[in-house]
Amino acid sequence: MERALSGCSYPAVCERWGLFEITLHGPAEGNPFTEQSVSAVFTGAGQSVSVCGFYDGGGLYRIRFMPSAEGTHTFRITASFPVPEPEGSFYVAPASRSNHGPVRVKNTFHFAYEDGTAYYPVGTTCYVWALQSDDLIRQTLESLKVSGFNKIRFCIFPKHYLYNLHDPRSFPYEGTPMDCTLLTEDNFNDFNGAASGNNWDFTRFNPDYFRHIENCILRLQELGVEADLIIMHPYDRWGFSRMTQKQNDLYWHYLTARLSAFRNIWWSLANEYDLMPSMKTEDWERLAGILCNEDPYGHLRSIHNCVPFYDYTRPWITHCCIQRQDLYRTAEYTDEWRGQFGKPVVPDEIAYEGDIPCGWGNITGEEMVRRFWECAVRGGYPGHGETLPESGNILWWSHGGPLRGESWKRVRFLRRILSETPGTGLAPVRSEWDDVSAVPEEKDLAEKTGYRIYYYSFMRPSSREFRFEDNRARRVEIIDTWNMTVEDAGVHAGHFRIPLPSRPYMAIRMCFG
């Protein structure tokens, strides 16, 4: 049921945390992106929310809203052009079964959906999967469906980098790109930033481009996958990383107006922010301010480093999106970072399973899974990626497609183990010097359940000894994190020894039983 005012249409009903959209007809002449404006105030359940609309091409303007409460809502539109009937109302129905709302920080270091449902982020990275062919996009979605990943990091802008030299399916601005036919894997860096031959109007967006991105976000939403959106990045030959600050502001305003009402988005201000010489800290802070002001739903916000960390104590940063700084120790710093920043730790780049020449993309599946467990048992949320080139140089890390590695299934298994944690999230506890172990983050649940998980990493003990003073019976399970098995090891109390199979990558889980 769609209501239509004269030149203004919107649905009569929307579900909680659904995307409510008003479409208006308005001026198409001149430059509507810069010369027109449209916004609305939504009121319902005792709250008022002001949101900006955007021009979507062809004389159409849209205003989007994500209601976070049920019941009747009203709106009032304000625009730079006449809107015949600027007010209306609609009803917000209960969320459908698979809709738990946006993801929020919970228990300082963890996450949950707004309706309280547990959410353990198990993410992957496919930087420009959304800019590939329809066929490849379909394959990526199929891969995600079976993968167990519930978060995917990807870029809004196209990517120019090794294995990413072809033009994207379309461009975010009106204009024409530089010729890329002479680019090779050997000389691509010489073009980086030069951007000669590009001809863009940075004041005119290509609405098709963004509609396509939105469609991808919705496909992810259907799969229960969060879209961790990288707003800017340095891998660029088109000049999108070197726009003026005024042009950046226009882009960020446009993006927040278009995307904020999607419940399954996270904002990643940048990938490797420190590789963008035209951007200063004050610029990132100003752009973060746009997100804080214009995304009324407060979607999660972070920024990803190459080498130096951004100051994760900044109040607008909701979680620490971290690329490892050390070739050897990576996920093993998770507990230190928790202590340092007091926020969820999401080391979303801890190298990728693959065999390309670059050290960030050639670890084994075993090492990838080991890093996942090291991080998870320290109460953090690592990120996956695959750099195993198929014929045609299709790599999951950038293009999506089929998953070809060994780690993704084990990561899915880890997600299952995490989802069996009492309460929300694991808290690392010091145990022996040669294991990592964790209990539930909520202390009362930790004490009540006796839940504890121990991970032995690359070590291969033939047994481990436990000494508990309480002498309560504990059900013990042996987890083979690589072979993905959980084996009952009986009920024990006090001082006992659990035999293990002298293989790496084992864990032990126990709780009162």
Next chain:
Amino acid sequence: MERALSGCSYPAVCERWGLFEITLHGPAEGNPFTEQSVSAVFTGAGQSVSVCGFYDGGGLYRIRFMPSAEGTHTFRITASFPVPEPEGSFYVAPASRSNHGPVRVKNTFHFAYEDGTAYYPVGTTCYVWALQSDDLIRQTLESLKVSGFNKIRFCIFPKHYLYNLHDPRSFPYEGTPMDCTLLTEDNFNDFNGAASGNNWDFTRFNPDYFRHIENCILRLQELGVEADLIIMHPYDRWGFSRMTQKQNDLYWHYLTARLSAFRNIWWSLANEYDLMPSMKTEDWERLAGILCNEDPYGHLRSIHNCVPFYDYTRPWITHCCIQRQDLYRTAEYTDEWRGQFGKPVVPDEIAYEGDIPCGWGNITGEEMVRRFWECAVRGGYPGHGETLPESGNILWWSHGGPLRGESWKRVRFLRRILSETPGTGLAPVRSEWDDVSAVPEEKDLAEKTGYRIYYYSFMRPSSREFRFEDNRARRVEIIDTWNMTVEDAGVHAGHFRIPLPSRPYMAIRMCFG
């Protein structure tokens, strides 16, 4: 040909760096260890060396000397008892073919025999191999013979620890040990340090005990293996780690008098010095002084930590004997330690290949070999050990016996690769962020040969790219450090790419060709 004075015998000829020994008859009554003294001054090749002798039981005293120059030498004995003909002479012949003298520090961070022959220490640890049965000692020597190890760390005193609860073949002092029949792997720590039931006379050594150790040192010498002697250690139920400082001094004087003249010894003041509560820094410094004063040959000296490092900048320390402080990064700190201490870095405990419950003894062969290469290509000298319990709980790490692991053969292969370095020793050089690489320590040789070695650790690049500005032809070899192969990869110049097999543990070596 043995000359005999009345009550004094010695050989007429000794080879350079051989062990020249004078035997004297003297008083057996009272306590000759504390009540008598004997020493000699040796003169030859323009140098005089004063050495202490020792009481060897049965009314026999011995004075030992290691000549470092050829030609006629004379000596003059001084003793607390009458020596009828206290002077004599002997001839020092050239060293035999396999005798290169003691090992010295060379090129700041490396080692060589005194005759200049290259010595790349590739060491293993068998803490109390010398105190096992004759049969096990024979097995250990056979293992060493084929192993490629040219250094072995072991204790003078017996060891009380996990897997080490039985009594040694004999004891270093007169007296009787506590009863060990009630000790178990579970309660052994409760006995640690209590030492009740022991009955020792710490002023009376058991010469048989030390003669046996010396015999073991000679067997090692025949195999070209250096004896890295651990003088004290904390794993003790007999009280040898808790003697008074006066008792310690007596032991150290006795030991230096007996052992200094063996060319293939190194002094390790302690294993895990920081686990010995009765010892203070001033005690170690005093004991180091005994070594410096009474070992006239200046054998290599170091001290091994559990957690905090000893101050390796102390002038008496010739090389840094290091136990890793981090479960994850170990050998990877080698270059930092070189920079910090300006001495050879010998991380002789970087965990052992095995599967026992303890994290220091359950890494895989792959991880052991990886740590060796990480250290070696940073210009350091790591140590091996095996904790793979056989039936009867025989572990190479403590008892010796057969080598059962996967790493030792690869360590032997690494020794071969190191021995092919131009000059003496590797110097780490920064290359890419994701490899470690090294050139010869001697800059002129590095420039002349173009030798360079790159190691890729757990990463598995399918190729690596090189860009040299000099455009000189380089012969490239691909080294599989696990499968122990060296493959010719042709001659290349300037900018080139070397295909690799997408497996971990690969290295590339090149030189002008």
